[in-house]
Amino acid sequence: xxxxxxxxxxxxxxxxxxxxxxxxxxxxxxxxxxxxxxxxxxxxxxxxxxxxxxxxxxxxxxxxxxxxxxxxxxxxxxxxxxxxxxxxxxxxxxxxxxxxxxxxxxxxxxxxxxxxxxxxxxxxxxxxxxxxxxxxxxxxxxxxxxxxxxxxxxxxxxxxxxxxxxxxxxxxxxxxxxxxxxxxxxxxxxxxxxxxxxxxxxxxxxxxxxxxxxxxxxxxxxxxxxxxxxxxxxxxxxxxxxxxxxxxxxxxxxxxxxxxxxxxxxxxxxxxxxxxxxxxxxxxxxxxxxxxxxxxxxxxxxxxxxxxxxxxxxxxxxxxxxxxxxxxxxxxxxxxxxxxxxxxxxxxxxxxxxxxxxxxxxxxxxxxxxxxxxxxxxxxxxxxxxxxxxxxxxxxxxxxxxxxxxxxxxxxxxxxxxxxxxxxxxxxxxxxxxxxxxxxxxxxxxxxxxxxxxxxxxxxx
Amino acid sequence: xxxxxxxxxxxxxxxxxxxxxxxxxxxxxxxxxxxxxxxxxxxxxxxxxxxxxxxxxxxxxxxxxxxxxxxxxxxxxxxxxxxxxxxxxxxxxxxxxxxxxxxxxxxxxxxxxxxxxxxxxxxxxxxxxxxxxxxxxxxxxxxxxxxxxxxxxxxxxxxxxxxxxxxxxxxxxxxxxxxxxxxxxxxxxxxxxxxxxxxxxxxxxxxxxxxxxxxxxxxxxxxxxxxxxxxxxxxxxxxxxxxxxxxxxxxxxxxxxxxxxxxxxxxxxxxxxxxxxxxxxxxxxxxxxxxxxxxxxxxxxxxxxxxxxxxxxxxxxxxxxxxxxxxxxxxxxxxxxxxxxxxxxxxxxxxxxxxxxxxxxxxx
Numbered sequence: 141x142x143x144x145x146x147x148x149x150x151x152x153x154x155x156x157x158x159x160x161x162x163x164x165x166x167x168x169x170x171x172x173x174x175x176x177x178x179x180x181x182x183x184x185x186x187x188x189x190x191x192x193x194x195x196x197x198x199x200x201x202x203x204x205x206x207x208x209x210x211x212x213x214x215x216x217x218x219x220x221x222x223x224x225x226x227x228x229x230x231x232x233x234x235x236x237x238x239x240x241x242x243x244x245x246x247x248x249x250x251x252x253x254x255x256x257x258x259x260x261x262x263x264x265x266x267x268x269x270x271x272x273x274x275x276x277x278x279x280x281x282x283x284x285x286x287x288x289x290x291x292x293x294x295x296x297x298x299x300x301x302x303x304x305x306x307x308x309x310x311x312x313x314x315x316x317x318x319x320x321x322x323x324x325x326x327x328x329x330x331x332x333x334x335x336x337x338x339x340x341x342x343x344x345x346x347x348x349x350x351x352x353x354x355x356x357x358x359x360x361x362x363x364x365x366x367x368x369x370x371x372x373x374x375x376x377x378x379x380x381x382x383x384x385x386x387x388x389x390x391x392x393x394x395x396x397x398x399x400x401x402x403x404x405x406x407x408x409x410x411x412x413x414x415x416x417x418x419x420x421x422x423x424x425x426x427x428x429x430x431x432x433x434x435x436x437x438x439x440x441x442x443x444x445x446x447x448x449x450x451x452x453x454x455x456x457x458x459x460x461x462x463x464x465x466x467x468x469x470x471x472x473x474x475x476x477x478x479x480x481x482x483x484x485x486x487x488x489x490x491x492x493x494x495x496x497x498x499x500x501x502x503x504x505x506x507x508x509x510x511x512x513x514x515x516x517x518x519x520x521x522x523x524x525x526x527x528x529x530x531x532x533x534x535x536x537x538x539x540x541x542x543x544x545x546x547x548x549x550x551x552x553x554x555x556x557x558x559x560x561x562x563x564x565x566x567x568x569x570x571x572x573x574x575x576x577x578x579x580x581x582x583x584x585x586x587x588x589x590x591x592x593x594x595x596x597x598x599x600x601x
Numbered sequence: 602x603x604x605x606x607x608x609x610x611x612x613x614x615x616x617x618x619x620x621x622x623x624x625x626x627x628x629x630x631x632x633x634x635x636x637x638x639x640x641x642x643x644x645x646x647x648x649x650x651x652x653x654x655x656x657x658x659x660x661x662x663x664x665x666x667x668x669x670x671x672x673x674x675x676x677x678x679x680x681x682x683x684x685x686x687x688x689x690x691x692x693x694x695x696x697x698x699x700x701x702x703x704x705x706x707x708x709x710x711x712x713x714x715x716x717x718x719x720x721x722x723x724x725x726x727x728x729x730x731x732x733x734x735x736x737x738x739x740x741x742x743x744x745x746x747x748x749x750x751x752x753x754x755x756x757x758x759x760x761x762x763x764x765x766x767x768x769x770x771x772x773x774x775x776x777x778x779x780x781x782x783x784x785x786x787x788x789x790x791x792x793x794x795x796x797x798x799x800x801x802x803x804x805x806x807x808x809x810x811x812x813x814x815x816x817x818x819x820x821x822x823x824x825x826x827x828x829x830x831x832x833x834x835x836x837x838x839x840x841x842x843x844x845x846x847x848x849x850x851x852x853x854x855x856x857x858x859x860x861x862x863x864x865x866x867x868x869x870x871x872x873x874x875x876x877x878x879x880x881x882x883x884x885x886x887x888x889x890x891x892x893x894x895x896x897x898x899x900x901x902x903x904x905x906x907x908x909x910x911x912x913x914x915x916x917x918x919x920x921x922x923x924x925x926x927x928x929x930x931x932x933x934x935x936x937x938x939x940x941x942x943x944x945x946x947x948x949x950x951x952x953x954x955x956x957x958x959x960x961x962x963x964x965x
Contacts, residue, residue, distance in 0.1 A: 255962065257963060334806050334953070334955075336806060394964060395963055395964050493951060495946075495947045495951045496947060497943055497946055497947055499939070511840050512839050514839060560943040567897065567901070567948055568943055
């Protein structure tokens with residue numbers, strides 16, 4: 141009785157705790173700028189065309205088949221996305237800007253699941269979370285326009301971002317607790333030696349067996365501990381150095397684009413408000429033409445920027461889902477790395493070296509005549525690569541092929557696939573039951589029985 | 602404050618770099634595999650000797666062609682045909698190396714695109730003016746065009762000889778053969794003068810390095826040039842019905858098996874690092890796999906090469922006859938060849954962890 145009272149008390153006290161608006165402002169500006177750069181970078185590399193405009197076929201997320209590529213208008217979508225990111229950074233019409241950013245970015249990601257990356261998923265859900273946070277309370281054009289700048293925001297709004305970053309790291313660490321990663325140093329044992337080009341390290345450390353194990357184990361420990369090291373004031377500085385070193389190291393080794401920078405910038409949120417204020421002061425001095433502190437808002441509010449209760453509850457539900465969702469794989473039989481049922485959206489990063497080939501056979505059930513499909517007729521190299529080792533892709537593509545040849549006038553169509561997949565250096569083995577007519581099988585969240593079971597065991601989470 | 606952090610980070614990074622060399626216990630097999638040695642072996646003992654042999658065979662082809670044009674009789678036709686076949690056999694050892702000058706001038710596209718387009722060939726002969734290097738003429742030149750010109754222009758040898766009373770036929774045959782020889786010289790000169798050195802030192806793990814391109818070229822050739830073009834496509838594996846007229850050297854119609862076996866030998870030799878013109882063996886994908894402790898894969902691939910050879914040996918000399926009489930044997934040969942597509946494309950590529958040349962996007 142006393143305990144629950146106490147809890148209730150603590151809970152309402154926590155909700156009333158306040159923190160500096162500068163912390164949220166720094167995160168908002170950093171996030172907006174990083175997203176803006178990401179979009180420009182993506183555009184300049186020509187990927188809008190190669191990934192979204194020119195492919196004739198796109199792999200869809202189950203339930204999101206209605207999301208279509210927009211042809212050349214896809215560029216407009218990117219323009220909207222980049223521009224809204226810029227507005228987020230400025231804090232101009234913040235709420236609308238972040239909603240537009242979330243919707244446009246997520247729409248882009250939903251167009252084709254062969255481009256799925258954990259860090260895109262992170263951007264999507266982080267921007268969703270930001271819809272409910274008062275990130276324009278302080279140091280924003282919105283504040284200037286309403287002539288009211290709030291110095292404080294509820295503490296939970298800053299904690300929410302920390303929690304999200306903490307989940308990303310911690311779950312990525314949990315996923316590394318498996319026998320391939322820890323006891324075989326896989327897939328780092330395959331990846332690191334192939335970096336023999338890197339000056340000095342390439343032919344020395346990268347080739348050392350002990351180094352592969354050291355990296356595997358320290359990577360796991362790093363991911364699990366870093367949220368707590370960042371939270372604790374005593375260890376925060378060294379933790380941030382570790383964040384920078386770790387992410388720059390992965391940047392050198394792997395083609396992971398903007399992700400390291402986003403995580404480094406994001407981790408600044410863990411510091412004290414005084415540092416955030418310094419950053420704001422620095423920004424305002426740099427961008428003010430009169431080289432003075434940018435102080436356009438005379439009415440400073442020492443009151444906390446009010447946030448609706450509904451926003452708080454939404455964030456609570458959001459995190460409940462975030463914490464539970466990665467465990468959905470437990471509901472499926474078979475090896476997760478093999479079937480990938482429940483693999484995505486779970487912070488399983490760089491865990492597998494997986495390759496496959498899939499040869500599709502179109503059979504006329506009446507005459508038993510058949511022919512094989514040349515995948516490059518329909519898929520881009522990236523799509524073919526992703527399709528070859530993920531069952532949901534294989535099924536979707538089988539249906540696409542069935543429909544395609546039906547339209548061409550073929551009859552009694554059956555679609556079979558002869559496929560092999562190699563996982564983490566094991567010899568390739570048959571992947572999909574080649575006697576199953578995939579054209580008859582339906583996509584669902586149920587276990588796909590036509591995946592040939594993995595003939596080895598990977599222990600762990 | 603932020604600056605300080607970055608400073609510390611950079612110092613830390615340098616520290617990890619410099620402290621690496623002293624404390625490694627054993628250095629034996631942990632050193633990076635010597636990719637240059639593979640490239641040297643491939644260049645000096647496989648590619649260049651095969652090209653030189655091809656060049657010699659094409660010179661012989663040219664000589665016999667000149668004799669035939671001067672006197673189009675049965676003796677000269679027979680000699681010309683046999684030198685065509687010897688050159689075609691050597692070509693099987695050259696086709697997969699679509700790299701350097703060969704890639705630049707689309708060498709293999711001008712040497713062995715089949716089926717030959719009779720329409721294009723006859724139109725060229727008729728008009729008497731043509732640009733043999735033009736992409737539209739890729740299916741009207743090279744070995745398949747000569748196949749048609751020597752075996753297919755008329756119903757029997759007597760009728761064929763009659764055709765060559767026409768100077769237009771003489772000219773076209775001559776131009777096609779000369780062109781094949783000139784292209785080969787261009788490729789070989791580039792190898793011997795400059796490209797060899799570029800090639801052997803290009804070992805980085807990037808999409809454009811010679812080492813990575815060579816792996817990709819080899820696998821592409823095995824899958825497309827050998828498995829699909831020579832066996833799969835004519836057997837009807839990619840179409841509703843078999844296409845017996847798609848076999849290599851269709852107009853000769855007796856050597857498709859010989860050429861396929863030769864191509865398989867070439868692929869095996871390359872994989873194992875066997876020299877083209879001697880019995881010596883050098884650094885190769887086999888030694889690369891062994892350095893990665895992956896002898897199991899190496900022996901699996903060689904077993905599958907032998908398996909494919911057995912199946913091909915069961916076929917008739919003429920694949921088009923085989924397809925018309927018993928196509929299942931043909932598809933069995935295809936299935937046997939397919940096994941190594943999996944081992945090379947999935948297992949070997951994963952073991953080498955080669956950056957592939959076509960996927961350009963961020964990873965996770």
